[in-house]
Amino acid sequence: MSTEHQKYSTENQADAIRQYAATRDIDIVRTYADEGKSGLRIEGRDGLKLLIDDVASGRTDFQAILVYDVSRWGRFQDADESAYYEYICKRAGIAVHYCAEQFENDGSPIATVVKSVKRAMAGEYSRELSTKVFAGQCRLIEHGYRQGGQAGFGLRRVLIDQAGATKGELTRGEQKSIQTDRVVLRPGPEAELALVAEIYRTFVTADRTERQIADALNARGAVTDLGRPWSRGTVHQILINEKYIGNNVWNRMSFKLKKKRVHNEPSMWIRADGVFPAIIDRPLFDAAQSIIRARSFRLSDEEMLRALHALLQTQGMLSGLVIDEAEGLPSSSAYGSRFGSLLRAYSLVGYAPRRDYRYIEINRALRRLHPEVVETIVAGLDGVGATVLRQPDTDLIMINGEFAVSVVIARCRQLPTGGFRWRLRFDAGLQPDITVAVRMDAENRHPFDFYLLPRFDVGGGKLNLAEDNGLGLDAYRFETLDLLYDLAMPVRITEAA
16 A cells, blocks of 8 residues: 555455455465555565565465555556566466456466556556646645645644634644645744744845854754754745745655656746745845845856865865855855856866765775674674564564664764764665664764664654754663663563462
């Protein structure tokens, strides 16, 4: 099944498969399922990947595979992909039965033709559905309804029913549950509204930069809507986002049919102006945009390149982040727009970013370290009597058949200010119950400490850690992995005579 709205889908399929097996005296010995996963790609389909791996490696105690219908391999855009997975099973001598199809999968020409047509139809169904869903989302945007994403600082997501009556405010992570309900943006608390207005006024009338504004906010203890310190980037996002003047803008980025994420041209954006209550006056917003655009427009190509070369001499390297965090320089997007791409701008100042051998060597060392850390954790789990099953292709650790653990190692980066940062990247396809995040020391040679993160804490796919983090996150920090071993220790109950 691909969504929570299809929560009974796998149960219905299992019932049909059991009935099929019963009429043919087949014993079901194992079930592979992918619940809540899209069938457009095999990434994230742990059930299917485990099945194929078991078959390919010979770890099978069955002679046939029962599948509900042809589309259950996946609605792949390339019909040959699902045929390939079936072929792997047949090559290993394992028959494939389609329980809900009106033909026997006996290798006959008719069965081959019908399967090919159904595979193509499965892919076409996804394409047509994607087109219909996109058109529906565009219509909702034009009517002023919010599509995905958090509200942002100073705004709140509000749930309304089909008649437009307010049903309540959605907190972070909450989603609507009734299909006819809609989400709109409304102004947040007065304190946040005042701070947003202050950011705009300070930027426009006091001639302060984003960095200066962020430093001033941090000095008095103000935090973002995520409870984090302000940075130049977070202030900049508030200054450029049209939702603060009530505009609904969507489709800046596309990720259709699980393909590569792309940034769309402004002509492809879907927008509706003035559909939300504005918390910033339009003249003040336009003034801020003029100041931002003037940073690059008032400079010639030679002046921009001289400034970039001076930054290179100071920092020793260049990146989009380094450029955006530098005061007095146009943004990285301005350089990319003026010179065709950032790489073109780099070449004009004599910089080749791919020669950062130290960064490459550190990453190679961490990749070599990952199996050792996993082995150490597995050994510790074995030591407390836990039943441990390790998936060789993903290094996902299943403990006592109850919960899954993934291990992520974060490289330590030193900032120009002398502080340290760790960026965690999570494989969204694994969906472990607990992620063990290993922070490396300053030399990236040994683990510094560990974070135990439950699934709801890692839903965004990335997490940036500083030396000191929020109270809620620091509560999961540990010097050792003893807590994980305590969680994995089997509980034995002895009944008194």
